[in-house]
Amino acid sequence: MYSKRQNIKKYFLPFIVSLFALSLILGYTGNAKAATSARELEQSLTRVSEDVKLSVVSITTVKVFKHPATGGYHGDQYGRGRGDQYGRGHGGSRRDRRGGPFDDFFDKFTPKAPPKGEFKTQSLGSGVIVKIDGETGYILTNNHVVADTDELKVRLSDKREFDAEIVGTDEQTDLAVIKIEGKNLIAATMGDSEILRQGQWAIAIGNPFGLTQTVSVGVVSAIGRSGVGIANYENFIQTDAAINPGNSGGPLVNIDGEVIGINTAIFTRSGGYQGIGFAIPVNMAKAVLRDLIDKGKVTRGWLGVAIQNMDESLAEQFGVEVTEGVLISDVQDGSPAKEAGFERGDIVIGYDNKEISDVDHLRHIVAQTEVGKKIKVKVLRKEKETILTVKIGEQPSDLFALGKSSIGNDLGISVQDLTEELAKSFEFEGETGVVVTAVEPGSSAAQADVKEGDLIKEVNREKINNLVEFTDALKRTAKGKDILFLLRRGMHTRFVIIKSK
Structure with a gap:
């Protein structure tokens, strides 16, 4: 017995000691590997920052006002307008006045007390050199950075300054390209x-609050x-890389x-970084860059249909099982879609051998299609698949953007015949249907966003x-069945469902 215990002590204790020593070694090795990985990542970020900063520029724009408004200007310690809870400045650019929590976020540096007569306001933004042709450098930035400016200057990382010219917006x-x-x-x-892919590294470089090369x-x-x-065309990259006023137009890099x-x-309620920033994908920027340099304007493909998700x-109303795809609510006369045989009520489920998921997807893919190219489009028509071939046209420059409605729950409307006077008043000349003259608050029609002045053209796919x-x-x-209306409002036509109780 004693001999057996001696053997256990003799062999087991050295094993425990060895195991403990091995764990220390492995732990040290693991920590060393982690430290090495951290240093490698740090070196990568440093290298990227140093390389890309050479192409990032600071953009200064000057707007000359010849008839300033009377009254004092109230700014903060930086000379900026006070702005609202969404980070919008007062009296800023056209984008500022448009409203919404995602408005222009680049900084506005304006004098606190403008003198009488002519005065200037100065704004700061960012840009990135993306193409060189001889001694000409082309810079990508945002339209809202350079729009409506009287003077435009660019400062490089080596402190050289240049007068810049707008190529196109x-x-x-x-x-925009300058x-x-x-x-x-x-x-x-x-x-x-x-x-x-989601989760990949994102590095933002720019001039937030005028602090260059941040x-x-x-x-x-x-x-x-x-x-x-x-x-109008949104397909944004969302990032939590800190983006602040003044970063507009700067690059997001991998x-x-x-x-x-x-x-x-940025999405902000404080005027500064709150962890949500947006960047325009570079592939979209490449197409815009090419068109602006070659033609001075952007050419987009066009079908000529009103669409909704x-x-x-x-x-259920159209007797199909799909909830993806895009419903055509109207086809414009003389459009490529009309010539190709598209019909109201068609459901687009495929475009050029790609599945179509929603309105934004179809709008983007059509806009990026070369004008004049023939495309096969798969649609569901009366529950059957049909292939249509359409020759893509050029999008009109004055194309009206389709407004969005909410589908909501009781009829609650008053209507009347479309008279000549009403047709002129609401610009419905040549149309048929009945005009909504009143909508009861809280009714199903109100919840479906039916409004006074809407023209009801169809009820349950029947022309009215x-x-x-x-x-x-x-x-x-x-009784109890939902009602499908085809409405026209202004230049837009769309289907809405009135829920029955």
């Missing part, structure tokens, strides 16, 4: 935003953000130092010419 994406003439300019490398680091919080209300986006806005209620036909169509609707 695109308000629909809030992008150019400078100079030697030894350095262009940033453009990446590919199509392969971007770098902040975060991740890609989300991709494909739309419905933000900043621009860990390889490639530009993946152009910083454009599908939902369960609409799917007058009040008698409208009443008959309602009588044919089974």
